Amino acid sequence: MAPLVEMKNVSIAFGGVQAVDNVSISLNPGEVVGLLGHNGAGKSTLIKMLSGAYKMDSGEIWINGKKVQINSPRDARDNAIETIYQTLALADNLDAASNLFLGRELTNAMGFVDDDRMEAETRKIMARLNPNFKKLKEPVSALSGGQRQSVAIARAVYFNAKILIMDEPTAALGVHETAMVAELIQELKKQGLGIFLISHDTREMMELCDRVAVMKNGQMVGAERVEDVTEDDILSMIILGKNPKAAA
Amino acid sequence: MSDQTKIPPKRSFVQTLELDMRLLGMIAAFIIVAVAFNILTGGRFLTPRNIFNLTIQTASVGIMATGMVFVIVTRHIDLSVGAILAACSALMAMTQVRWLPEFLEIGHWAIPWIAIMVGVALGALIGAFNGWLIGYQGIPAFIVTLGGFLIWRNVGWYQTAGQTIGPLDQTFMTFGGINGTLGGPLSWALGLAAIAFVLFAIFKSRHTKATHGFSVKPMWAELTIAGIAVAAIAGFIGVLTNYAVPERVVARDPSRYGCDVAEGCNAVYGLPISVLLLIGIAAVMTVIARRTRFGRYIFATGGNPDAAELSGINTRMLTVKIFALMGALCAIAAVVASARLANHSNDLGTLDELRVIAAAVIGGTALSGGIGTIYGAILGALIMQSLQSGMAMVGVDAPLQNIVVGAVLVFAVFIDIQYRKRVGAK
Ligand SMILES: Nc1ncnc2c1ncn2[C@@H]1O[C@H](COP(=O)(O)OP(=O)(O)O)[C@@H](O)[C@H]1O
Numbered sequence: 307m308a309p310l311v312e313m314k315n316v317s318i319a320f321g322g323v324q325a326v327d328n329v330s331i332s333l334n335p336g337e338v339v340g341l342l343g344h345n346g347a348g349k350s351t352l353i354k355m356l357s358g359a360y361k362m363d364s365g366e367i368w369i370n371g372k373k374v375q376i377n378s379p380r381d382a383r384d385n386a387i388e389t390i391y392q393t394l395a396l397a398d399n400l401d402a403a404s405n406l407f408l409g410r411e412l413t414n415a416m417g418f419v420d421d422d423r424m425e426a427e428t429r430k431i432m433a434r435l436n437p438n439f440k441k442l443k444e445p446v447s448a449l450s451g452g453q454r455q456s457v458a459i460a461r462a463v464y465f466n467a468k469i470l471i472m473d474e475p476t477a478a479l480g481v482h483e484t485a486m487v488a489e490l491i492q493e494l495k496k497q498g499l500g501i502f503l504i505s506h507d508t509r510e511m512m513e514l515c516d517r518v519a520v521m522k523n524g525q526m527v528g529a530e531r532v533e534d535v536t537e538d539d540i541l542s543m544i545i546l547g548k549n550p551k552a553a554a
Numbered sequence: 555m556s557d558q559t560k561i562p563p564k565r566s567f568v569q570t571l572e573l574d575m576r577l578l579g580m581i582a583a584f585i586i587v588a589v590a591f592n593i594l595t596g597g598r599f600l601t602p603r604n605i606f607n608l609t610i611q612t613a614s615v616g617i618m619a620t621g622m623v624f625v626i627v628t629r630h631i632d633l634s635v636g637a638i639l640a641a642c643s644a645l646m647a648m649t650q651v652r653w654l655p656e657f658l659e660i661g662h663w664a665i666p667w668i669a670i671m672v673g674v675a676l677g678a679l680i681g682a683f684n685g686w687l688i689g690y691q692g693i694p695a696f697i698v699t700l701g702g703f704l705i706w707r708n709v710g711w712y713q714t715a716g717q718t719i720g721p722l723d724q725t726f727m728t729f730g731g732i733n734g735t736l737g738g739p740l741s742w743a744l745g746l747a748a749i750a751f752v753l754f755a756i757f758k759s760r761h762t763k764a765t766h767g768f769s770v771k772p773m774w775a776e777l778t779i780a781g782i783a784v785a786a787i788a789g790f791i792g793v794l795t796n797y798a799v800p801e802r803v804v805a806r807d808p809s810r811y812g813c814d815v816a817e818g819c820n821a822v823y824g825l826p827i828s829v830l831l832l833i834g835i836a837a838v839m840t841v842i843a844r845r846t847r848f849g850r851y852i853f854a855t856g857g858n859p860d861a862a863e864l865s866g867i868n869t870r871m872l873t874v875k876i877f878a879l880m881g882a883l884c885a886i887a888a889v890v891a892s893a894r895l896a897n898h899s900n901d902l903g904t905l906d907e908l909r910v911i912a913a914a915v916i917g918g919t920a921l922s923g924g925i926g927t928i929y930g931a932i933l934g935a936l937i938m939q940s941l942q943s944g945m946a947m948v949g950v951d952a953p954l955q956n957i958v959v960g961a962v963l964v965f966a967v968f969i970d971i972q973y974r975k976r977v978g979a980k
């Protein structure tokens with residue numbers, strides 16, 4: 307069976323900076339693939355080409371064995387790709403429901419946005435994801451980091467993503483909320499989603515991921531199954547930019 | 555869901571009513587201004603006649619201010635609204651006074667409507683062009699519309715060769731204010747319809763919330779709000795229908811007021827069509843802001859342009875639409891402004907860009923984007939107009955009038971910033 311996602315030889319440059327240089331990576335259903343690397347390695351840029359935020363200079367994206375064009379966030383959504391961005395892509399002045407449905411508002415028979423129905427749906431999904439979430443009427447600027455993160459996650463989950471991209475989803479969270487995100491990742495994985503996860507916490511990645519891929523200076527150092535490597539192997543890949551497995 | 559079964563924390567009167575504090579503040583400011591001038595003028599400020607005049611003087615700026623809310627909410631500005639108004643007014647005046655009468659006899663029913671359509675099309679086109687330069691070419695709105703400020707009024711000048719064009723069509727002039735009012739019965743009919751609609755809307759919303767299982771306000775709070783709304787509408791209509799048409803005016807054409815002779819006719823002006831237009835536009839713009847995707851995207855883009863873009867919103871096209879709407883509203887304001895004066899002159903709407911921006915900002919629209927209301931902008935326009943008319947009635951020198959209006963603008967924003975700091979909003 308063809309992988310869920312295959313990015314083949316993708317590259318993108320900003321001015322003189324080759325942010326992503328001829329990278330290939332794949333993702334299977336029910337698999338969590340971790341992306342590791344120093345700041346500026348190109349992780350966010352790589353996944354932004356999949357989420358439609360950036361247009362790649364060259365390369366191909368294949369989904370379920372079909373080549374697709376992803377030129378905008380809309381194209382990505384049409385391919386059931388949902389993204390939780392590193393800098394939370396929320397409109398601070400709007401409430402949780404408006405953010406959750408942003409760009410995909412529920413409307414009534416007359417074509418007007420149906421705030422009451424969106425609020426009801428938001429209550430339902432929040433009851434599942436974060437039962438402590440109560441501030442439905444307030445602008446999300448009034449929420450804590452964890453609550454904001456649940457809005458971003460709810461948005462991805464609600465629309466039945468097949469492919470989920472999470473760019474440092476736990477960076478701004480406390481211990482308890484981080485554990486909740488980890489639990490959620492396990493649950494979504496069971497449901498058969500493919501997940502790209504970016505994080506700096508190598509130990510966390512070893513626990514959550516099936517495979518980890520390491521990037522450095524825009525290039526792919528290597529992707530290995532977590533059973534096959536130690537934490538030290540990964541650290542040396544991150545720092546040295548060489549794959550000890552490939553050398554062996 | 556535990557939040558509904560828990561005993562709610564004790565809430566203040568205003569919180570229970572779920573009223574907007576900023577709205578209350580503005581209404582309070584307006585009442586203070588009105589009462590102060592009424593005392594200073596020995597009771598001449600709050601007469602039906604003066605209130606009538608205030609409303610028709612506010613209409614043109616108020617109409618444009620509703621569009622400016624959307625512009626400013628998306629972090630842009632439009633300095634060219636007064637100039638667009640002048641260009642549209644010039645085109646509409648030329649169309650109805652010079653060009654159309656060559657094909658249709660003077661006074662033909664179609665003339666004013668063709669003129670208005672042409673004017674609104676021009677306004678929307680200029681606005682769309684501005685929006686394209688801003689959204690697609692990345693030129694800052696400040697620069698594009700500063701250029702427009704210099705360009706469009708003078709394009710209007712070339713259309714009319716700098717002449718004053720008039721008199722305008724009779725029907726067209728009914729949009730100006732005193733020449734087009736609904737009279738007593740029709741004003742009350744509309745007022746009652748508005749009351750019925752408000753009551754229906756309040757209780758429909760309550761019902762919908764209840765069916766979704768959301769907590770609703772206590773019944774007494776709902777009734778209080780409804781009572782205030784009914785009183786406000788009835789009071790407004792009551793005042794306007796107390797402004798009697800002078801007998802010598804009725805004598806010119808008694809049949810127009812439903813009388814045979816002027817004596818004992820007791821005709822009243824009632825709601826001006828221009829004010830009805832403003833109210834209608836405000837209602838439509840409020841629905842756009844709150845209940846349409848277009849409105850939702852305006853506020854989302856203002857709050858976080860990147861988030862809007864990543865959510866699949868075409869923010870460039872959105873900019874074009876917002877400025878096109880602004881331009882169309884300038885044209886409608888041009889109808890009202892030129893009809894009020896019975897002719898087009900090239901200085902029509904001079905400095906309106908500043909009045910319109912000030913109205914929106916006094917009304918709580920934040921230049922940092924994402925925040926603003928239509929009713930706020932109209933209240934802002936009303937407060938500005940009250941200050942200006944009131945000072946003129948009291949006999950304040952023109953230079954001092956400007957100083958006061960300028961100071962009020964800055965002070966209003968200062969208060970707004972303090973308020974937002976206190977409630978912890980952005
Ligand atoms: N929009 C952009 N414009 C210019 N340079 C960018 C842009 N986005 C990313 N880059 C550059 O691309 C490189 C990779 O960045 P990024 O993908 O954010 O790294 P990571 O997420 O791995 O920390 C960096 O050098 C960064 O400065």
Ligand SMILES: [Mg+2]
Pocket residue numbers: 349350351392473
């Ligand atoms: Mg990053």
